[in-house]
Amino acid sequence: MTLNIEDFVEAAEQDGLEASDIPPAVQERLNNALADLTGGDNPTAGGDDAELANLVVSAANGNDDDGSSPFATIGAALDAASADDVIFVEPGTYGQSTDSISVDKSVTLASSDGPDGTTVESQIVVSADDATLDGLTVSPPDATCNPVGEAVLITESDVTVQNMTVEDFDAATTLDEDIGGIVAFGSSSTPVSGVTIQNNLVTDIRGPSSYGSVGISAQGNANNITVTDNTVTNIGLGESSYAFGSVVRGSGSADSTPSNVDINNNDISAIQANTPDDDDGTVYKGVGLGVEAAESAISIENNDVDDVGIGVEIKDAAGETTLENNTFTRTDIHLGDTTGSVTLTDDTDSTGVLGANDFGEAAATANVESGSFSPSYVKAILTSISEAVAESSTGAQIDVAPGTYNEAVDITTEGLTLKGPNASVSYDGTRAEEAEIRPGQNTDAFQVGADNVEVSGFDIQIDADSMGPNALYVTSNDDTVGGTATVRNNIVSATGNVDEGINGIFVPAASDGPGAPNTVLIEGNEFDLSAAGDGNACVNFTFNSDIQDEIVLSGNKLVGDPGALKEADSLTVSDNVFEIGDPDGLQYGTSLDLAGINSGSIGTTVSNEFNRAGAGSGDPVIDDEDEDFNLSTVLGNNNFESGAGIDGATITFD
């Protein structure tokens, strides 16, 4: 028995050893080893006669004169090849022509030593079923119109393009179409399917200034296309009108658009169009991943997208596109959706793209203000809360991903709902990873200057070395009283060294400045600014009283100085935990101040807990300076650590 490598290839099951895995030189030495082992003195393969290496192309040693291997050119080898042949291309430079190389037979065209040093300087068109390109470098001259604008174009089915380097492909100045690295294209008459594009490097693709650049795409009448484990970088190079790392899109010469396309495990970076920034919005930035097809089953998973204008752009098929486990870094816009059908978040966040992908810091708005972007996005995921707020229309919900946001958020649009990751989890619940809001020193974290705004589920920390900053500064649209302000389920803290004069929530009066909300709902929050000083107010309604219809302070924890409430038609203070700080040396003490309040429910429905957290016996807990409030009711309806009593207009700890 004499074995050679062909025996093992034939015996291998699917996905086992293949002829194209073994360059001729390796075949030769393996056959020699097998001959030694299996008693053969007449190896059945070896060198240029190796049965598996049907054809060899060698720039150094081949010639095309006699029609036999080794050939000098790839074209001559293709002419001589039969179906299922493997053509090994030895190191060298091939092509060197504006004419494309047409792989029009079901063969494998593979480099013998990998893409380094084996360069094809022509475009390649794969126009035969079951053909494979493996391990070549393709670097064509500038594209004119021959044949089209793709370095590697696949026009038939069951084609594999793998382990290739496609690089340095530009458009000639006369070209009026896009430039592509690797493109699977199906026309109306010739659909393509079963194409695999894997483990390739596509880099430095530069389209015309009025057209686009594409790294890898499935285009037209194409289905069952797999794009996996590729590296796509430097596409557009800041010079083409638009650019895509990988895109699924239609074509004017195809009657349908791609379906069943899997784009997974690719690294995509540096996708740059020639209009990267615009003061009025964003115009055709480079897109990492694009979906422009109206067909079905587009899967975009486990890709890393870095340094692009738009991480992913959905222009169609939103409901048919799975976008999961992708990572986006250094994007100007994480996601743009012109369809309005992308599910940004859901109740469990299991299907919402915000939770299903890693965008880093990200704020998703479900209602983009018209005209903010071109193309016009209906939904978007942006890289900061401020940007999401600025680009949102009235009534929009903005969902914020976990992360640290070093920004101050100024809200002037009515009806916005800003939801952090814990929007539905009270301060003492099991909270998810937080969205941490960290504005600069002596800066408000949120300035709310619009009616009907909700801020929920954040971790807000202000830093102060002087009086003035607030975690939330809450006013209304103008100098009137109107709307509802909701502050719910936030963790509010402070750093610095200011004994008093900074606030968790600060609500000024309408008549002395900006307007104020008519209804204020403060629920489920923790306010603890004591790290900056016990006298800093958790909740501070100031100036004039009697301007709100309703104030609800419910289910919160307030540490240090609870602050001051004001008169409202309905005042409800229930189910809170007050940790009263040490008032010594403070101008305004650490009590809950009710001056200006004649009536209200404090612990009537659900009692509050008033505990000592630095306050001692005789220190005030609740202070009613104008002596209008029925403190006896308050004393009876609430729980005071170690007891309390009424001393004039003050409830004090025993």
Next chain:
Amino acid sequence: MNRRTLLTTIGSISGGAAVIGTGAFTSVTANRDVSVQVTGDASAFLRIDDAGNANSEYITETNGEFGIALTSDNDTEQGGEGVNANSTTVIEDLFIIQNQGTQEVEVGVTPLSFVDAEGSDTLIALVVPQSSFPTVTLTPGEMETYSLVVDSFPGGTGLEISDTITINGEATQ
């Protein structure tokens, strides 16, 4: 046709190494004593063992299960931890499979080739039977010897084959 199958399992091949475990069984009709014992590969009905030469260093045995390891986890006494890059390594007469049962069996080893590639770097391992390919028929007491050919090219440093093989012995009648 009264056919019996001895199906062995499976371990891992790492850096060009295979691990094979096995069990064996017998059965009788009622009213007889039944005794079934699981033993190590070296003493099973389908014996899988090293070939009793210096290359036995590349063979491992864990809990009675045979394996091949050409890795740093099974370095040689002289400190060898793997094959050379851009080379062909032949390990002749590495292991044997012997029919220690009572019937003639056809033995198949699958797969007989392994490949791992990273870019242009490739690592190939071939399991080479001595007398018959791809399967071998062994009468009771007969054995087949297997060698290993490993090729790494052009570099291959960092590549690793970690896979399993299946050895199947099936009675021919």
